[in-house]
Amino acid sequence: GQQVMQIPQYQHVQEGEDFTTYCNSSTTLSNIQWYKQRPGGHPVFLIQLVKSGEVKKQKRLTFQFGEAKKNSSLHITATQTTDVGTYFCAGASGNTPLVFGKGTRLSVIA
């Protein structure tokens, strides 16, 4: 079945440094979603990407969807302590249910 892999599993950064997490699918995706889960909290939807090569920005966060629609990335510029949490990508092919990656846990050292 469809698999979604994320790297790295963990990332520790100094406040102000940049952070990137990568997501790769074993199959071509129709769309990809990104979610954030704060420690002890629940996943919160951040964004959806649908088009090949799409780039979307939310303040310091930049999301990209690969040309082949099999990979995606989330880049955070100048991390802040409020960015702490686990970032999940989740992809779907056609009308299938979402398949989540295992997430990247971000720690920010002040």
Next chain:
Amino acid sequence: NAGVTQTPKFRVLKTGQSMTLLCAQDMNHEYMYWYRQDPGMGLRLIHYSVGEGTTAKGEVPDGYNVSRLKKQNFLLGLESAAPSQTSVYFCASSIRDRVYEQYFGPGTRLTVT
């Protein structure tokens, strides 16, 4: 709006006991989902429902049953709990036109001893 709520927040079961987790949403969402989250495993879909009276299996359905008798409620049942079902369970919902923009509840932490 309360959004998505889950009952209970915590529960400890002994092996072989049964229980039902309740999920309720007040957003009039058509779709509802049950996920489990284990350390290092991400979120895995157990069952989902695309409307009242309909359910479907997800990635890890064994040992669980679900029911969607009312649009706003989605119940997850464990008939005979096993230690492997120790996990955090999240319910989520979405509207039909934005299926993949899912709203999650606060979770239920279940321990089976």
